[in-house]
Amino acid sequence: MAASLFALIDCDNFFVSCERLFRADLQSRPVVVLSSNDGCVVSRSKEAKALGIPMAAPAYQYQQLFKSQGVVQFSANFELYGDISERIIHLLTAITPRIEVYSVDEAFLSLNELDISDWQAWAVAVRARVLQEVGMPVSIGIAETKTLAKIAGEHAKHVAGLEGVLDISGQLDRRRHYLSETAIQDVWGIGRRLGPRLRAEGVYTALDLARLRPRYAQQLMGVHGRQLVAELTGQCCHQLEQEGRVRQSIMHGRIFGEDTQQFVVIEAAIASLTNKAASRLRAERLLAQTAVVQLTTNRHKPGYQRLNHRLNFQTPSADGGYITAQLVAAVKANFNPHNWYHRVNIMLYDLVSQDVLQPDMFGNTNLEAVQSSSQRLQAVDSINKRYGRQTVHYAAEDLSNSWQPKRLLRSPRYTTSWQELPVVRLLKP
DNA sequence: TCTGGGGTCCTAGGACCC
């Protein structure tokens, strides 16, 4: 079997870089992007990192610093980020169809099929092309396994002189050097729990981890540990995953714009989030057999309360109206009007394809019920596709909008809304 | 006053079976 070779393409400070695309004036200023409700910092420019603003910092604790240092803040603008992400994927797919879109700002490419002699030069060219055609700065790491490519990508981003590109394939000394320069908690798969546990065992760097006996690694970290050691020594455990994987769940949740004791506000939020999830189900030709609703108070305040309700459907469904009605009824029965509710989550599980609807033990699929609701839903979906999302929606979604998160600092949806296109002004000489 | 949202996978333990 031929040895494997991967490239990781990773956008630099993705959300911030998206905002900068349309704001040339922000190129060298500190910029942060905030989560929904403008709660915490989810993306930071290099300059913002240098000011000591940590990832996930609660924005309210840093307002003073933002002000004194001239940090520019944005609310997350996911419409914009999604569109930029698609453009990059489109470009990379033209380079090779052997691509795994790992997240909104990262993709793995399988390089085995490409006939290239100088990977370093190739990566430099790819990087220049993404910058030229989309305007996005990226880093590229190349190695025999995904875990090693991630590590190479991290160093490509930070080590001066590398210019955003690092190939550590086929060079044991280089690989060892960069592994020894990688702190254990920066290894892909080592999080806030395993990091301290490993350090307590004397494992401080990726190189220390690579040298563990696989059995011992498995004892410490389960089967992941064993795979991690293999990946760090160049044995590929994680292949490229292209589309075709079946999705396990769909979840939508929101922290409310303001905490509430009113049932109608919660009903509106449930209706809206459930219908969003259900239309995603239909877009992927799936049906859910289980739905869960969780309603909670603020966990940062005393007297934290959770209401958790699970429903199993005899006939799998993608009918947002039906699922909403069930979930709303379940919440209503357990609703406590003295609580200040803070957040609601909707989850759809046990997904099956519409095409292989399983009959129950008596041979029934309730096909008629499914078909009549699916005709109605198809009509709704095609209207919304043509005239825009939410053109047709449930009245319950309009009962209140006070649950909707605040996005006071959102930039225009430059590339996805006709009303918000960027405007170019010509200055007279 | 103010602390995101959307996912996946593994494991331990209980219930139950023969």
Next chain:
DNA sequence: TCTGGGGTCCTAGGACCC
């Protein structure tokens, strides 16, 4: 009074990712 061993399924919770 004695109190096995092997197996499956389900669930909750933990851990990780971006």
